[in-house]
Amino acid sequence: MRASGPALRLRWKASLVGWSFVVVAVLMITLFYFYPMIQALLLSLQTGTGSNLTFNGLGNYRRLFTDSMFLTAVKNTFIYLIVQVPIMVLLALVLSVVLNDRTLKWKGFFRTAIFLPCITSLVAYSVIFKYLFAGDGLVNLLLLHLHLISEPIPWITDPFWAKVTIIIAITWRWTGYNMIFYLSGIQNIEPSIYEAARIDGATAVKQFFRITIPLLKPIILFTSITSTIGTLQLFDEVMNITQGGPGNASSTISQYIYNLSFKYAANFGYAATVSYSIVVMIVILSIVQFKVAGDRDA
Template sequence: MITAKENQTQALPKANSGRKTRLKNNVIGWSFVIIAAVMIFLFYFYPMVQALILSFQTGVGANLTFTGIDNYTRLFKDPTFLTTVKNTVIYLIIQVPVMILLALFLSVLLNNKTLKFKGFFRTAIFLPCVTSLVAYSVIFKYLFGQDGIINMMLMKISLISEPIQWLTDPFWAKIAIIIAITWRWTGYNMIFYLSALQNVDESIYEAARIDGASPIQQFFKITIPMLKPIILFTSITSTIGTLQLFDEVMNITKGGPGNATMTISQYIYNLSFKYTPDFGYAATVSYAIVIMIVIFSIIQFKAAGDNNE
């Protein structure tokens, strides 16, 4: 007959073995997590903290002095910064809604099971977002030049009588930038919507058709509500991308004419490398973008009715 003492003696090695196995698994798991965490800290959080500290300093090179919130108060008195904010917000409120709606329309169209060559059209629309930013910006610069293909085509079909100054007129230069951004990123957002639509049960649309719902009613009453989380995600990511817009403006118009198309990111570049280097104020402008991203993201969450449900 086995006594209670003998049972405890036999159970101890098993318990010790289980603890060693769990400890070993924890060590292996944490080794992967720690490596990633250290890399994230070194390349993300540490530079963010250093930039925040730098935003309270001024000077050239290593000769920096602490100035408190002087750089932040300077923002509201800086006409160039205010102009770049206005330009960036114009891009945001025009380009992002147009791109989102166009991506939604294309995703619904390309989700049609009766459409032929869907793979070709999906690839063709998505392809711009994997092209080089500099290469496509240079191409658009030539397309929208005074003697570019765009003006030639518009004049050939008699829509205009003289070339449009796409790159030298403040209004048309902004339009050219908006067209370029929309061309590049519409396909990127379309892929998200298309993936979500393919997971929607077809029986929902069949029931709506039986009830007499038109395609437009199906789009607004079924498609839009079911894609709401994806629309919110793409709206926020597109907002972040537009507020950080740099490559297109730098390569197509260089911020001109004057400062009519300059964005906040280009102004940061100019403050750091083109004008007399002022890294403290450039860091302050960078954090202005962070604040704007937070504000616009909160607005979008509220507009979408997201209550963290």
């Protein structure tokens, strides 16, 4: 039976209202997300200083492989990635298990305290870390007072210790963020599984590796990928704590993009090329992580 005139008009009106919401969202996403991506891709094919740009084809991409500063930034970024992300993921897992213990008192306080760093201002906490890890900062004073060191550690002025400081800073900030995901996942695991394991004589360590980690694999994969993306885009901590020093020993890819755009002679075309190198790295590493995790849809 065909709809009558008023019913048909009402249906069309409802459909138009629904599509109007969708169209607005699509236009906004296209304008503020896809359009800048396309423009950046076109910009990466140009070269020149300031607004005096000329088409360069793949010249900028070939330059990446001979640019020593870019290669140094990539090496530093991957050091942060390889060292910090596994430490942070494992620490967040352990903390989530500990804070899920029913017998633990003040669980709410500890959960809040560990989560709070991830909502602090990036610049503010970076500046605080810079002062804490200065030559005469609180960290060195405490270590000297405890007789753990005989002289102050050059946390910021030494190439090795500068990287260590950055790793400590980003681990402090983001461990609580990942812990919340694991904690929510653990709370959705059926308690009877752990009870059966305890009856069979499984220790807490075996339960952690044989039950908790396998059942949290999708969440671990998610946090590993997001942490990888965040580390490849690392900027604020390096810029505010070490300024990439000493001698570019702690510089990152994102800081190099900033320098190309605003510190050196402005080369926006090459900066866009370096930006797209991060996109390629993220895609490759995400696929690798999916494959390692055994995701057949990757």
